[in-house]
Amino acid sequence: MSNHLIKLVVFDWAGTTVDFGCFSPVQPFRLALAAEGIGVSIDEARLPMGLSKLDHLHAIFEMSNVRRQWREKFQREWTEDDVRRVYEDGFVPQQLQCAKDHSDLVPGLLQCIQRLRKRNIKIASTTGYFRDAAEIVFARAAEQGYEPDFCICGTDVPAGRPAPWMIFRAMEALNVCPPAAVLKIGDTVPDVLAGINAGAWSVGVTDTSSSMGLSQAEFEALSDAEKENRRDACAAALSDAGAHAVIPSIASLPELIERIEAGEFELQRPSSASELQVESF
Numbered sequence: 491m492s493n494h495l496i497k498l499v500v501f502d503w504a505g506t507t508v509d510f511g512c513f514s515p516v517q518p519f520r521l522a523l524a525a526e527g528i529g530v531s532i533d534e535a536r537l538p539m540g541l542s543k544l545d546h547l548h549a550i551f552e553m554s555n556v557r558r559q560w561r562e563k564f565q566r567e568w569t570e571d572d573v574r575r576v577y578e579d580g581f582v583p584q585q586l587q588c589a590k591d592h593s594d595l596v597p598g599l600l601q602c603i604q605r606l607r608k609r610n611i612k613i614a615s616t617t618g619y620f621r622d623a624a625e626i627v628f629a630r631a632a633e634q635g636y637e638p639d640f641c642i643c644g645t646d647v648p649a650g651r652p653a654p655w656m657i658f659r660a661m662e663a664l665n666v667c668p669p670a671a672v673l674k675i676g677d678t679v680p681d682v683l684a685g686i687n688a689g690a691w692s693v694g695v696t697d698t699s700s701s702m703g704l705s706q707a708e709f710e711a712l713s714d715a716e717k718e719n720r721r722d723a724c725a726a727a728l729s730d731a732g733a734h735a736v737i738p739s740i741a742s743l744p745e746l747i748e749r750i751e752a753g754e755f756e757l758q759r760p761s762s763a764s765e766l767q768v769e770s771f
Contacts, residue, residue: 496611496691496747498666500657502676503617503627504592505539505700507599507636507740511709512539512677512700514592515585515618519550522580528559532703539700540678542618542643542650543585547577582620589623593630596698597706598741600635605744614640614660616674616684621645640664652683657690670757673750675743677701682731691750691757693743694728694736696721 505512519535530550538549550556551573560568603613615638617624624643631637640663644650647659657674661667674685674692677699685692696702697709697717701724704712712720725736734755737746749755 495751496673497671498612498664499606500614500616500660500674502681505677505698506695508595508631509592510596510698510706511704514588518581518584518588521584522576525580527563528556536700540651540680543620544577547581548573585623589626593627595634595636596740598739602740602743612664613638616642616656618644618650651680652687654684654688657688679731682728682733686732691734694733696724697738699724
């Protein structure tokens with residue numbers, strides 16, 4: 491048995507507990523920029539996934555393709571005021587609508603939560619959604635039976651992921667310490683880094699992830715070999731970011747916690763690889 495039992499699991503939302511394939515945030519970014527005459531591919535829109543949404547949009551603006559298009563259209567470089575305007579006038583309204591349409595729970599979540607609660611593990615959630623969009627998702631999840639003990643958004647703290655502040659707020663609210671008693675799980679590199687920066691166990695999930703980028707029906711239509719190839723690619727990015735473990739789905743989490751508590755994994759301290767730099771994603 492390890493020195494510290496897991497007392498708190500901090501879940502991500504889109505791509506981890508809801509919205510199989512993480513589709514809700516993608517289209518709003520593309521539509522908001524299309525309204526400015528700027529084309530962004532699905533892959534480009536997904537690349538910074540896991541950051542708070544304003545940081546995510548800023549990361550898209552930083553992309554060379556977007557810089558070039560902006561310069562050609564407006565004959566100048568974009569400014570921070572441009573980013574804020576596109577966010578508030580373009581992205582936010584689109585995200586509020588998409589959040590309503592992409593809030594179904596991922597398969598196996600309720601059974602996972604039930605098993606964790608039987609172990610007296612507390613449940614928290616963090617998200618890159620701003621508060622108004624998050625409340626829509628929280629309400630839809632509650633209707634389906636998922637209600638974490640504590641929920642927090644990137645806009646509630648000084649900086650969203652990969653900073654650890656949302657995790658620390660959850661620990662404080664639920665009176666859980668030390669960080670070694672906390673497990674963070676999510677589907678993106680910023681999720682993994684947030685867990686590492688908090689000094690907690692950090693776990694990635696592949697099948698429902700933004701990197702996988704497939705609906706449940708599309709994923710299930712893959713051959714076993716195709717699933718494994720895609721899983722390996724998703725897992726590699728999360729492992730390279732420092733994840734202590736990567737699992738296919740939420741359904742595998744209770745067994746993983748048993749293995750952690752049995753001492754099969756070593757909790758590494760934060761290192762230079764987990765520096766709080768948004769521009770690295």
